[in-house]
Amino acid sequence: MSFQLQPQPGQAYLAIEGLEHLLVEELAGHPYTRYERLFVVGTAPESTLYWYENCWEELYRIDFSSISTGAKALRSLQRSWWPYLWQQYRRGTLLQEALPHVSADPLSFGGVPLSSALGSWTLLSPQEMLASPRCASTRPQGRWDFVEDKLGPPSRAYLKLWEVFTRFAQQPQAGDLCLDLGASPGGWTWVLERLGAQIIAVDRSPLREDLMHSPRVEFRRGDAFGVSPAQLDAAQWLFCDVICYPHKLYDFIVAKVMPSSLKHAVCTLKFQGNSDQRGLIAQFAALPQSMVVHLSANKHELTWILTR
Ligand SMILES: C[S@@+](CC[C@H](N)C(=O)[O-])C[C@H]1O[C@@H](n2cnc3c(N)ncnc32)[C@H](O)[C@@H]1O
Known part of the structure:
Protein backbone atom coordinates (compact mmCIF):
# COMPACT_ATOMS: atom_id res chain seq x y z
CA MET A 1 0.00 0.00 0.00
CA ARG A 143 0.97 32.37 14.86
CA TRP A 144 2.01 35.90 13.96
CA ASP A 145 5.27 36.19 15.84
CA PHE A 146 7.66 39.07 15.21
CA VAL A 147 11.34 39.71 15.81
CA GLU A 148 10.88 41.79 18.94
CA ASP A 149 12.34 45.21 19.63
CA LYS A 150 13.45 44.89 23.24
CA LEU A 151 14.83 48.42 23.53
CA GLY A 152 12.60 50.88 21.64
CA PRO A 153 9.00 50.48 22.80
CA PRO A 154 7.89 51.26 26.36
CA SER A 155 5.57 48.22 26.57
CA ARG A 156 5.02 44.94 24.69
CA ALA A 157 1.58 46.12 23.53
CA TYR A 158 3.27 47.37 20.32
CA LEU A 159 3.14 43.77 19.05
CA LYS A 160 -0.65 43.98 18.73
CA LEU A 161 -0.42 46.85 16.25
CA TRP A 162 2.45 45.27 14.31
CA GLU A 163 0.23 42.21 13.92
CA VAL A 164 -2.90 44.12 12.90
CA PHE A 165 -0.99 46.20 10.32
CA THR A 166 0.74 43.11 8.89
CA ARG A 167 -2.23 40.72 8.87
CA PHE A 168 -4.69 43.17 7.38
CA ALA A 169 -2.17 45.07 5.21
CA GLN A 170 -3.41 48.50 6.28
CA GLN A 171 -1.75 51.05 8.50
CA PRO A 172 -1.80 54.80 9.14
CA GLN A 173 0.10 56.87 6.60
CA ALA A 174 2.49 59.71 7.44
CA GLY A 175 0.43 62.71 8.55
CA ASP A 176 -2.73 60.73 9.42
CA LEU A 177 -4.34 61.81 12.67
CA CYS A 178 -4.63 58.95 15.17
CA LEU A 179 -6.44 58.98 18.50
CA ASP A 180 -4.74 56.61 20.95
CA LEU A 181 -7.04 56.03 23.94
CA GLY A 182 -5.56 54.43 27.05
CA ALA A 183 -2.14 55.15 25.56
CA SER A 184 0.20 54.98 28.58
CA PRO A 185 3.05 54.03 28.73
CA GLY A 186 3.03 54.43 24.95
CA GLY A 187 3.66 51.16 23.08
CA TRP A 188 0.96 51.91 20.49
CA THR A 189 1.90 55.61 20.29
CA TRP A 190 5.51 54.50 19.69
CA VAL A 191 4.42 52.40 16.67
CA LEU A 192 2.24 55.19 15.26
CA GLU A 193 4.90 57.84 15.79
CA ARG A 194 7.43 55.78 13.85
CA LEU A 195 4.97 55.53 10.95
CA GLY A 196 4.96 59.32 10.78
CA ALA A 197 1.39 59.73 12.06
CA GLN A 198 0.16 62.60 14.24
CA ILE A 199 -1.11 61.24 17.55
CA ILE A 200 -3.46 62.52 20.20
CA ALA A 201 -2.77 60.21 23.15
CA VAL A 202 -5.30 60.17 25.99
CA ASP A 203 -4.70 58.57 29.38
CA ARG A 204 -4.86 59.29 33.08
CA SER A 205 -1.12 58.53 33.29
CA PRO A 206 1.62 60.08 31.17
CA LEU A 207 3.53 58.40 28.36
CA ARG A 208 7.21 57.62 28.55
CA GLU A 209 9.20 60.85 28.70
CA ASP A 210 10.60 60.82 25.13
CA LEU A 211 7.12 60.27 23.64
CA MET A 212 5.73 63.14 25.73
CA HIS A 213 8.23 65.41 23.95
CA SER A 214 7.72 64.14 20.41
CA PRO A 215 6.47 66.90 18.08
CA ARG A 216 4.05 64.38 16.57
CA VAL A 217 2.45 63.44 19.91
CA GLU A 218 -0.05 65.54 21.83
CA PHE A 219 -0.78 64.08 25.26
CA ARG A 220 -4.12 64.79 26.93
CA ARG A 221 -4.61 63.69 30.50
CA GLY A 222 -8.19 62.58 31.21
CA ASP A 223 -10.96 60.09 30.56
CA ALA A 224 -10.48 58.28 27.26
CA PHE A 225 -14.22 57.97 26.73
CA GLY A 226 -14.67 61.71 27.08
CA VAL A 227 -13.35 62.40 23.55
CA SER A 228 -15.69 64.64 21.62
CA PRO A 229 -17.51 63.82 18.36
CA ALA A 230 -15.47 66.61 16.70
CA GLN A 231 -12.19 64.95 17.75
CA LEU A 232 -13.40 61.60 16.38
CA ASP A 233 -14.48 63.20 13.10
CA ALA A 234 -11.10 64.89 12.69
CA ALA A 235 -9.14 61.63 13.04
CA GLN A 236 -8.57 58.94 10.42
CA TRP A 237 -7.75 56.19 12.94
CA LEU A 238 -8.96 55.37 16.44
CA PHE A 239 -6.95 53.07 18.72
CA CYS A 240 -8.25 51.98 22.10
CA ASP A 241 -6.40 49.72 24.53
CA VAL A 242 -8.16 50.98 27.67
CA ILE A 243 -8.56 48.46 30.48
CA CYS A 244 -12.32 48.48 31.02
CA TYR A 245 -15.35 46.21 30.98
CA PRO A 246 -16.13 45.32 27.35
CA HIS A 247 -19.74 46.52 27.68
CA LYS A 248 -18.42 50.01 28.51
CA LEU A 249 -16.32 49.97 25.34
CA TYR A 250 -19.32 48.69 23.36
CA ASP A 251 -21.52 51.57 24.56
CA PHE A 252 -18.76 54.06 23.63
CA ILE A 253 -18.41 52.55 20.14
CA VAL A 254 -22.15 52.57 19.49
CA ALA A 255 -22.68 56.07 20.86
CA LYS A 256 -19.61 57.82 19.47
CA VAL A 257 -17.48 55.79 17.06
CA MET A 258 -20.14 54.39 14.72
CA PRO A 259 -21.83 57.79 14.11
CA SER A 260 -18.45 59.46 13.45
CA SER A 261 -16.69 59.68 10.09
CA LEU A 262 -13.70 57.61 11.31
CA LYS A 263 -12.40 55.24 8.65
CA HIS A 264 -10.50 52.83 10.90
CA ALA A 265 -10.60 51.64 14.49
CA VAL A 266 -8.64 49.04 16.43
CA CYS A 267 -9.93 48.33 19.94
CA THR A 268 -8.90 45.68 22.45
CA LEU A 269 -11.72 43.78 24.17
CA LYS A 270 -10.33 42.79 27.55
CA PHE A 271 -12.03 39.96 29.40
CA GLN A 272 -11.19 39.78 33.05
CA GLY A 273 -12.38 36.72 34.94
CA ASN A 274 -14.07 33.69 33.51
CA SER A 275 -17.57 34.92 32.82
CA ASP A 276 -19.04 33.81 29.52
CA GLN A 277 -18.85 36.76 27.10
CA ARG A 278 -20.23 35.08 23.97
CA GLY A 279 -23.27 37.36 23.70
CA LEU A 280 -21.19 40.52 23.95
CA ILE A 281 -18.59 39.27 21.46
CA ALA A 282 -21.41 38.56 18.99
CA GLN A 283 -22.66 42.14 19.50
CA PHE A 284 -19.22 43.57 18.64
CA ALA A 285 -18.96 41.29 15.61
CA ALA A 286 -22.41 42.40 14.41
CA LEU A 287 -21.36 46.06 14.20
CA PRO A 288 -21.27 47.02 10.50
CA GLN A 289 -17.99 46.93 8.53
CA SER A 290 -16.12 45.40 11.42
CA MET A 291 -14.72 42.11 12.65
CA VAL A 292 -13.54 40.50 15.85
CA VAL A 293 -10.29 38.53 15.82
CA HIS A 294 -7.89 36.95 18.24
CA LEU A 295 -4.36 38.26 17.69
CA SER A 296 -1.32 36.16 18.56
CA ALA A 297 -0.31 39.14 20.71
CA ASN A 298 -3.66 39.07 22.55
CA LYS A 299 -3.82 37.14 25.78
CA HIS A 300 -7.31 36.79 27.29
CA GLU A 301 -8.40 39.48 24.84
CA LEU A 302 -9.93 39.86 21.41
CA THR A 303 -9.53 42.78 19.01
CA TRP A 304 -12.37 44.62 17.29
CA ILE A 305 -11.36 46.15 13.95
CA LEU A 306 -13.42 48.64 11.92
CA THR A 307 -12.56 49.40 8.28
CA ARG A 308 -14.88 51.48 6.13
C1 LIG B 1 -3.12 48.21 28.76
S1 LIG B 1 -2.75 49.85 29.17
C2 LIG B 1 -2.45 50.54 27.59
C3 LIG B 1 -1.14 50.17 26.98
C4 LIG B 1 -0.80 50.99 25.79
N1 LIG B 1 -1.71 50.74 24.66
C5 LIG B 1 0.62 50.75 25.31
O1 LIG B 1 0.77 50.40 24.15
O2 LIG B 1 1.56 50.98 26.07
C6 LIG B 1 -4.29 50.51 29.58
C7 LIG B 1 -4.28 51.98 29.90
O3 LIG B 1 -5.63 52.40 29.99
C8 LIG B 1 -5.65 53.51 30.90
N2 LIG B 1 -7.04 53.77 31.30
C9 LIG B 1 -7.91 52.95 31.91
N3 LIG B 1 -9.12 53.53 32.01
C10 LIG B 1 -8.99 54.77 31.44
C11 LIG B 1 -9.89 55.84 31.20
N4 LIG B 1 -11.18 55.77 31.55
N5 LIG B 1 -9.40 56.93 30.58
C12 LIG B 1 -8.12 57.03 30.21
N6 LIG B 1 -7.24 56.03 30.38
C13 LIG B 1 -7.66 54.91 30.99
C14 LIG B 1 -4.71 53.09 32.00
O4 LIG B 1 -4.22 54.23 32.68
C15 LIG B 1 -3.61 52.36 31.22
O5 LIG B 1 -2.53 53.20 30.95
Whole structure:
Protein backbone atom coordinates (compact mmCIF):
# COMPACT_ATOMS: atom_id res chain seq x y z
CA MET A 1 0.00 0.00 0.00
CA SER A 2 1.21 3.53 -0.62
CA PHE A 3 -1.48 5.91 0.63
CA GLN A 4 -5.22 6.49 0.68
CA LEU A 5 -6.88 9.90 0.88
CA GLN A 6 -10.36 10.19 2.31
CA PRO A 7 -12.12 13.60 2.41
CA GLN A 8 -13.67 14.26 5.83
CA PRO A 9 -16.62 16.53 6.61
CA GLY A 10 -16.18 19.54 8.88
CA GLN A 11 -13.24 21.60 10.10
CA ALA A 12 -10.63 21.52 12.82
CA TYR A 13 -9.80 24.41 15.16
CA LEU A 14 -6.41 24.82 16.81
CA ALA A 15 -7.10 26.33 20.23
CA ILE A 16 -4.91 29.03 21.78
CA GLU A 17 -2.30 27.57 24.10
CA GLY A 18 -3.44 28.04 27.69
CA LEU A 19 -6.90 29.23 26.61
CA GLU A 20 -8.28 25.90 25.39
CA HIS A 21 -11.14 26.20 27.91
CA LEU A 22 -12.51 29.20 25.99
CA LEU A 23 -12.88 27.13 22.81
CA VAL A 24 -14.47 24.34 24.88
CA GLU A 25 -16.93 26.96 26.17
CA GLU A 26 -17.69 28.20 22.63
CA LEU A 27 -18.29 24.63 21.44
CA ALA A 28 -20.60 23.80 24.35
CA GLY A 29 -23.23 21.33 23.15
CA HIS A 30 -21.54 20.88 19.76
CA PRO A 31 -19.90 17.46 19.23
CA TYR A 32 -16.15 17.43 18.64
CA THR A 33 -13.16 15.12 18.82
CA ARG A 34 -10.18 16.61 20.62
CA TYR A 35 -6.48 15.92 20.04
CA GLU A 36 -4.82 18.09 22.70
CA ARG A 37 -5.21 21.60 21.21
CA LEU A 38 -6.91 20.45 18.00
CA PHE A 39 -10.71 20.28 18.02
CA VAL A 40 -12.30 18.49 15.06
CA VAL A 41 -15.98 19.18 14.34
CA GLY A 42 -17.97 17.19 11.79
CA THR A 43 -20.42 20.02 11.11
CA ALA A 44 -20.01 23.79 11.31
CA PRO A 45 -20.92 25.17 14.75
CA GLU A 46 -24.03 27.36 14.76
CA SER A 47 -22.26 30.41 16.15
CA THR A 48 -18.96 31.91 15.05
CA LEU A 49 -15.90 30.83 17.02
CA TYR A 50 -13.19 33.32 18.06
CA TRP A 51 -10.87 31.59 20.52
CA TYR A 52 -8.59 29.72 18.12
CA GLU A 53 -5.31 30.31 16.32
CA ASN A 54 -6.01 28.49 13.09
CA CYS A 55 -8.88 26.78 11.35
CA TRP A 56 -8.24 23.74 9.17
CA GLU A 57 -10.91 24.23 6.53
CA GLU A 58 -10.71 21.18 4.25
CA LEU A 59 -10.08 17.90 6.02
CA TYR A 60 -8.62 14.65 4.70
CA ARG A 61 -7.87 11.48 6.54
CA ILE A 62 -4.74 9.87 5.07
CA ASP A 63 -3.70 6.27 5.62
CA PHE A 64 -0.06 5.71 4.65
CA SER A 65 2.57 3.02 5.04
CA SER A 66 5.90 4.90 5.35
CA ILE A 67 7.30 8.38 5.94
CA SER A 68 7.94 8.84 2.23
CA THR A 69 4.43 7.78 1.21
CA GLY A 70 2.99 10.05 3.92
CA ALA A 71 4.95 12.98 2.49
CA LYS A 72 3.89 11.98 -1.03
CA ALA A 73 0.25 11.98 0.04
CA LEU A 74 0.53 15.49 1.47
CA ARG A 75 2.39 16.75 -1.62
CA SER A 76 -0.38 15.35 -3.82
CA LEU A 77 -2.72 17.84 -2.08
CA GLN A 78 -0.41 20.85 -2.16
CA ARG A 79 3.21 21.99 -1.69
CA SER A 80 3.69 23.60 1.74
CA TRP A 81 2.78 22.09 5.09
CA TRP A 82 3.22 22.62 8.80
CA PRO A 83 2.66 19.90 11.43
CA TYR A 84 0.75 20.04 14.67
CA LEU A 85 2.50 17.37 16.72
CA TRP A 86 0.95 16.24 20.00
CA GLN A 87 2.18 12.61 19.90
CA GLN A 88 4.50 10.54 17.67
CA TYR A 89 7.01 13.41 17.74
CA ARG A 90 9.93 11.53 16.18
CA ARG A 91 7.90 10.14 13.29
CA GLY A 92 6.17 13.47 12.79
CA THR A 93 9.48 15.34 12.64
CA LEU A 94 10.86 12.90 10.06
CA LEU A 95 7.73 13.28 7.96
CA GLN A 96 7.94 17.08 8.04
CA GLU A 97 11.61 16.85 7.02
CA ALA A 98 10.53 14.89 3.94
CA LEU A 99 8.37 17.85 2.85
CA PRO A 100 9.48 21.15 1.22
CA HIS A 101 11.09 23.45 3.81
CA VAL A 102 8.82 26.04 5.44
CA SER A 103 10.26 28.75 7.68
CA ALA A 104 8.61 29.43 11.02
CA ASP A 105 11.04 32.28 11.76
CA PRO A 106 9.48 35.34 13.37
CA LEU A 107 8.55 38.09 10.93
CA SER A 108 10.28 41.46 10.67
CA PHE A 109 7.75 44.28 10.92
CA GLY A 110 7.58 46.14 7.61
CA GLY A 111 8.60 43.09 5.59
CA VAL A 112 6.04 41.43 3.37
CA PRO A 113 5.13 37.99 4.76
CA LEU A 114 4.66 35.14 2.30
CA SER A 115 0.98 34.75 1.62
CA SER A 116 1.08 31.40 -0.17
CA ALA A 117 -1.19 28.67 1.17
CA LEU A 118 0.09 26.62 4.07
CA GLY A 119 -1.53 23.29 4.90
CA SER A 120 -1.60 21.69 8.35
CA TRP A 121 -1.39 18.06 9.33
CA THR A 122 -1.23 15.88 12.43
CA LEU A 123 -0.55 12.23 13.15
CA LEU A 124 -3.49 10.34 14.64
CA SER A 125 -1.47 7.10 14.73
CA PRO A 126 1.85 5.99 13.14
CA GLN A 127 0.09 5.35 9.82
CA GLU A 128 -2.84 7.73 9.93
CA MET A 129 -2.95 11.51 9.45
CA LEU A 130 -5.53 14.25 9.53
CA ALA A 131 -4.57 16.97 7.05
CA SER A 132 -5.97 20.18 5.63
CA PRO A 133 -4.44 21.77 2.51
CA ARG A 134 -6.54 24.90 3.16
CA CYS A 135 -6.24 26.76 6.46
CA ALA A 136 -7.51 30.15 7.64
CA SER A 137 -3.95 31.34 8.36
CA THR A 138 -0.88 31.28 6.14
CA ARG A 139 1.39 31.23 9.23
CA PRO A 140 2.69 28.07 10.93
CA GLN A 141 0.19 27.14 13.66
CA GLY A 142 -1.59 30.40 12.83
CA ARG A 143 0.97 32.37 14.86
CA TRP A 144 2.01 35.90 13.96
CA ASP A 145 5.27 36.19 15.84
CA PHE A 146 7.66 39.07 15.21
CA VAL A 147 11.34 39.71 15.81
CA GLU A 148 10.88 41.79 18.94
CA ASP A 149 12.34 45.21 19.63
CA LYS A 150 13.45 44.89 23.24
CA LEU A 151 14.83 48.42 23.53
CA GLY A 152 12.60 50.88 21.64
CA PRO A 153 9.00 50.48 22.80
CA PRO A 154 7.89 51.26 26.36
CA SER A 155 5.57 48.22 26.57
CA ARG A 156 5.02 44.94 24.69
CA ALA A 157 1.58 46.12 23.53
CA TYR A 158 3.27 47.37 20.32
CA LEU A 159 3.14 43.77 19.05
CA LYS A 160 -0.65 43.98 18.73
CA LEU A 161 -0.42 46.85 16.25
CA TRP A 162 2.45 45.27 14.31
CA GLU A 163 0.23 42.21 13.92
CA VAL A 164 -2.90 44.12 12.90
CA PHE A 165 -0.99 46.20 10.32
CA THR A 166 0.74 43.11 8.89
CA ARG A 167 -2.23 40.72 8.87
CA PHE A 168 -4.69 43.17 7.38
CA ALA A 169 -2.17 45.07 5.21
CA GLN A 170 -3.41 48.50 6.28
CA GLN A 171 -1.75 51.05 8.50
CA PRO A 172 -1.80 54.80 9.14
CA GLN A 173 0.10 56.87 6.60
CA ALA A 174 2.49 59.71 7.44
CA GLY A 175 0.43 62.71 8.55
CA ASP A 176 -2.73 60.73 9.42
CA LEU A 177 -4.34 61.81 12.67
CA CYS A 178 -4.63 58.95 15.17
CA LEU A 179 -6.44 58.98 18.50
CA ASP A 180 -4.74 56.61 20.95
CA LEU A 181 -7.04 56.03 23.94
CA GLY A 182 -5.56 54.43 27.05
CA ALA A 183 -2.14 55.15 25.56
CA SER A 184 0.20 54.98 28.58
CA PRO A 185 3.05 54.03 28.73
CA GLY A 186 3.03 54.43 24.95
CA GLY A 187 3.66 51.16 23.08
CA TRP A 188 0.96 51.91 20.49
CA THR A 189 1.90 55.61 20.29
CA TRP A 190 5.51 54.50 19.69
CA VAL A 191 4.42 52.40 16.67
CA LEU A 192 2.24 55.19 15.26
CA GLU A 193 4.90 57.84 15.79
CA ARG A 194 7.43 55.78 13.85
CA LEU A 195 4.97 55.53 10.95
CA GLY A 196 4.96 59.32 10.78
CA ALA A 197 1.39 59.73 12.06
CA GLN A 198 0.16 62.60 14.24
CA ILE A 199 -1.11 61.24 17.55
CA ILE A 200 -3.46 62.52 20.20
CA ALA A 201 -2.77 60.21 23.15
CA VAL A 202 -5.30 60.17 25.99
CA ASP A 203 -4.70 58.57 29.38
CA ARG A 204 -4.86 59.29 33.08
CA SER A 205 -1.12 58.53 33.29
CA PRO A 206 1.62 60.08 31.17
CA LEU A 207 3.53 58.40 28.36
CA ARG A 208 7.21 57.62 28.55
CA GLU A 209 9.20 60.85 28.70
CA ASP A 210 10.60 60.82 25.13
CA LEU A 211 7.12 60.27 23.64
CA MET A 212 5.73 63.14 25.73
CA HIS A 213 8.23 65.41 23.95
CA SER A 214 7.72 64.14 20.41
CA PRO A 215 6.47 66.90 18.08
CA ARG A 216 4.05 64.38 16.57
CA VAL A 217 2.45 63.44 19.91
CA GLU A 218 -0.05 65.54 21.83
CA PHE A 219 -0.78 64.08 25.26
CA ARG A 220 -4.12 64.79 26.93
CA ARG A 221 -4.61 63.69 30.50
CA GLY A 222 -8.19 62.58 31.21
CA ASP A 223 -10.96 60.09 30.56
CA ALA A 224 -10.48 58.28 27.26
CA PHE A 225 -14.22 57.97 26.73
CA GLY A 226 -14.67 61.71 27.08
CA VAL A 227 -13.35 62.40 23.55
CA SER A 228 -15.69 64.64 21.62
CA PRO A 229 -17.51 63.82 18.36
CA ALA A 230 -15.47 66.61 16.70
CA GLN A 231 -12.19 64.95 17.75
CA LEU A 232 -13.40 61.60 16.38
CA ASP A 233 -14.48 63.20 13.10
CA ALA A 234 -11.10 64.89 12.69
CA ALA A 235 -9.14 61.63 13.04
CA GLN A 236 -8.57 58.94 10.42
CA TRP A 237 -7.75 56.19 12.94
CA LEU A 238 -8.96 55.37 16.44
CA PHE A 239 -6.95 53.07 18.72
CA CYS A 240 -8.25 51.98 22.10
CA ASP A 241 -6.40 49.72 24.53
CA VAL A 242 -8.16 50.98 27.67
CA ILE A 243 -8.56 48.46 30.48
CA CYS A 244 -12.32 48.48 31.02
CA TYR A 245 -15.35 46.21 30.98
CA PRO A 246 -16.13 45.32 27.35
CA HIS A 247 -19.74 46.52 27.68
CA LYS A 248 -18.42 50.01 28.51
CA LEU A 249 -16.32 49.97 25.34
CA TYR A 250 -19.32 48.69 23.36
CA ASP A 251 -21.52 51.57 24.56
CA PHE A 252 -18.76 54.06 23.63
CA ILE A 253 -18.41 52.55 20.14
CA VAL A 254 -22.15 52.57 19.49
CA ALA A 255 -22.68 56.07 20.86
CA LYS A 256 -19.61 57.82 19.47
CA VAL A 257 -17.48 55.79 17.06
CA MET A 258 -20.14 54.39 14.72
CA PRO A 259 -21.83 57.79 14.11
CA SER A 260 -18.45 59.46 13.45
CA SER A 261 -16.69 59.68 10.09
CA LEU A 262 -13.70 57.61 11.31
CA LYS A 263 -12.40 55.24 8.65
CA HIS A 264 -10.50 52.83 10.90
CA ALA A 265 -10.60 51.64 14.49
CA VAL A 266 -8.64 49.04 16.43
CA CYS A 267 -9.93 48.33 19.94
CA THR A 268 -8.90 45.68 22.45
CA LEU A 269 -11.72 43.78 24.17
CA LYS A 270 -10.33 42.79 27.55
CA PHE A 271 -12.03 39.96 29.40
CA GLN A 272 -11.19 39.78 33.05
CA GLY A 273 -12.38 36.72 34.94
CA ASN A 274 -14.07 33.69 33.51
CA SER A 275 -17.57 34.92 32.82
CA ASP A 276 -19.04 33.81 29.52
CA GLN A 277 -18.85 36.76 27.10
CA ARG A 278 -20.23 35.08 23.97
CA GLY A 279 -23.27 37.36 23.70
CA LEU A 280 -21.19 40.52 23.95
CA ILE A 281 -18.59 39.27 21.46
CA ALA A 282 -21.41 38.56 18.99
CA GLN A 283 -22.66 42.14 19.50
CA PHE A 284 -19.22 43.57 18.64
CA ALA A 285 -18.96 41.29 15.61
CA ALA A 286 -22.41 42.40 14.41
CA LEU A 287 -21.36 46.06 14.20
CA PRO A 288 -21.27 47.02 10.50
CA GLN A 289 -17.99 46.93 8.53
CA SER A 290 -16.12 45.40 11.42
CA MET A 291 -14.72 42.11 12.65
CA VAL A 292 -13.54 40.50 15.85
CA VAL A 293 -10.29 38.53 15.82
CA HIS A 294 -7.89 36.95 18.24
CA LEU A 295 -4.36 38.26 17.69
CA SER A 296 -1.32 36.16 18.56
CA ALA A 297 -0.31 39.14 20.71
CA ASN A 298 -3.66 39.07 22.55
CA LYS A 299 -3.82 37.14 25.78
CA HIS A 300 -7.31 36.79 27.29
CA GLU A 301 -8.40 39.48 24.84
CA LEU A 302 -9.93 39.86 21.41
CA THR A 303 -9.53 42.78 19.01
CA TRP A 304 -12.37 44.62 17.29
CA ILE A 305 -11.36 46.15 13.95
CA LEU A 306 -13.42 48.64 11.92
CA THR A 307 -12.56 49.40 8.28
CA ARG A 308 -14.88 51.48 6.13
C1 LIG B 1 -3.12 48.21 28.76
S1 LIG B 1 -2.75 49.85 29.17
C2 LIG B 1 -2.45 50.54 27.59
C3 LIG B 1 -1.14 50.17 26.98
C4 LIG B 1 -0.80 50.99 25.79
N1 LIG B 1 -1.71 50.74 24.66
C5 LIG B 1 0.62 50.75 25.31
O1 LIG B 1 0.77 50.40 24.15
O2 LIG B 1 1.56 50.98 26.07
C6 LIG B 1 -4.29 50.51 29.58
C7 LIG B 1 -4.28 51.98 29.90
O3 LIG B 1 -5.63 52.40 29.99
C8 LIG B 1 -5.65 53.51 30.90
N2 LIG B 1 -7.04 53.77 31.30
C9 LIG B 1 -7.91 52.95 31.91
N3 LIG B 1 -9.12 53.53 32.01
C10 LIG B 1 -8.99 54.77 31.44
C11 LIG B 1 -9.89 55.84 31.20
N4 LIG B 1 -11.18 55.77 31.55
N5 LIG B 1 -9.40 56.93 30.58
C12 LIG B 1 -8.12 57.03 30.21
N6 LIG B 1 -7.24 56.03 30.38
C13 LIG B 1 -7.66 54.91 30.99
C14 LIG B 1 -4.71 53.09 32.00
O4 LIG B 1 -4.22 54.23 32.68
C15 LIG B 1 -3.61 52.36 31.22
O5 LIG B 1 -2.53 53.20 30.95
